[in-house]
Amino acid sequence: MVFRRVISILGDRILGDKIQRDIKGFGLAGLLAATGLVGCQPQADDKSEVDSSLESSPITDSSDSDVSIADEQTQANTSLATPKIQPTLDKIRDSGEIVLGHRDASIPFSYIATDPTQPVGYAIDLQRTIVEAIKKELDMPNLKVTYRLTTSQNRIEELQDGSVDLSCDSTSNKPERQKQVDFSVGFFVTKARILTHADAEIANFKDLKGKKVVTTDGTSSQDYLQAMYGKKDSNINLSVAPDHQEAFLMLENNRVDAMVLDDVLLLSKKANARHPDDWKIVGDSRVSEIYGCLLRQGDGDFKAVVDNALKAEYATGNIEALYDKWFMQPIPPKNLNLNFPMSDDLKTLIDNPHDKAGVMNRPETVE
Numbered sequence: 001m002v003f004r005r006v007i008s009i010l011g012d013r014i015l016g017d018k019i020q021r022d023i024k025g026f027g028l029a030g031l032l033a034a035t036g037l038v039g040c041q042p043q044a045d046d047k048s049e050v051d052s053s054l055e056s057s058p059i060t061d062s063s064d065s066d067v068s069i070a071d072e073q074t075q076a077n078t079s080l081a082t083p084k085i086q087p088t089l090d091k092i093r094d095s096g097e098i099v100l101g102h103r104d105a106s107i108p109f110s111y112i113a114t115d116p117t118q119p120v121g122y123a124i125d126l127q128r129t130i131v132e133a134i135k136k137e138l139d140m141p142n143l144k145v146t147y148r149l150t151t152s153q154n155r156i157e158e159l160q161d162g163s164v165d166l167s168c169d170s171t172s173n174k175p176e177r178q179k180q181v182d183f184s185v186g187f188f189v190t191k192a193r194i195l196t197h198a199d200a201e202i203a204n205f206k207d208l209k210g211k212k213v214v215t216t217d218g219t220s221s222q223d224y225l226q227a228m229y230g231k232k233d234s235n236i237n238l239s240v241a242p243d244h245q246e247a248f249l250m251l252e253n254n255r256v257d258a259m260v261l262d263d264v265l266l267l268s269k270k271a272n273a274r275h276p277d278d279w280k281i282v283g284d285s286r287v288s289e290i291y292g293c294l295l296r297q298g299d300g301d302f303k304a305v306v307d308n309a310l311k312a313e314y315a316t317g318n319i320e321a322l323y324d325k326w327f328m329q330p331i332p333p334k335n336l337n338l339n340f341p342m343s344d345d346l347k348t349l350i351d352n353p354h355d356k357a358g359v360m361n362r363p364e365t366v367e
Contacts, residue, residue, distance in 0.1 A: 101167030107268035110169035113332035122326035133309035152218035183292035192285035
């Protein structure tokens with residue numbers, strides 16, 4: 001602990017606060033290298049990082065040594081101070097700008113159709129409604145709106161460090177995430193399911209035993225698969241892809257047997273495939289997930305504006321037209337219709353909006 005404190009002080013004095021914040025992701029080893037106390041291997045380029053993230057490996061229990069290494073990394077990371085962010089409404093007022101997080105391929109919630117600077121989707125439209133409420137709250141009709149691309153890996157960090165002020169996409173409200181960020185009232189309810197070849201002998205999650213499976217890194221589906229298979233000798237080979245599109249490409253190219261993700265996201269991949277009839281969606285995960293917008297933790301004034309804007313959409317019935325636009329009508333860029341009627345669970349959420357986490361029921365066992 002004393003050694004780590006010395007390194008932290010060196011980081012403050014030698015590198016300065018700004019650079020120290022920039023290297024917070026490097027952990028203790030990175031800080032040692034940056035101060036010249038030890039050598040540091042060059043970082044892999046983006047391609048090699050992506051390639052390594054897609055390697056399949058059996059799910060096994062973590063060893064004690066793995067846990068200790070993770071603990072060391074966590075302690076080293078927390079020694080680097082996180083910059084304090086002012087209340088979001090004050091930040092927006094002072095800067096004259098709001099920065100909105102978005103995804104690139106989370107169809108139909110938040111994605112790029114044609115213009116990379118203007119994301120579209122069901123969640124993006126709700127986000128724009130929230131922005132209009134913020135403009136009124138701050139009396140700033142000319143508020144500048146900036147979009148910033150995020151991923152399932154960095155969406156929470158981008159919010160915590162102030163890079164993003166609000167993010168509405170396909171992020172599930174989960175108890176563990178509530179320890180890091182706050183959520184708005186929910187705007188969608190989903191379940192994890194399986195996308196596989198139409199002729200595959202896969203009908204439910206128990207059929208994934210002995211199969212190669214892919215999901216997207218940092219998602220609830222990854223957590224579900226770990227909960228379901230991680231403690232058993234199930235011989236499942238799980239790969240994690242950096243985004244939904246890469247995951248589907250792995251399935252399409254026969255590198256895996258099945259893809260596990262939220263049902264509506266799988267439906268969008270099936271609908272946009274070259275040959276949609278070549279694929280089927282099966283399985284019941286017994287997990288209800290609720291999507292909500294991400295906000296910085298403990299910012300009650302900002303959360304009140306966000307929640308009230310969403311509740312107003314629900315109370316006026318505007319949400320029904322918006323849902324119809326993105327789930328029951330042709331959508332860009334290919335003008336495909338997902339034909340995904342509003343579920344009873346979502347209707348209940350709209351009638352009684354809340355910011356509680358979704359429910360993960362006990363996963364089915366693998367014999």
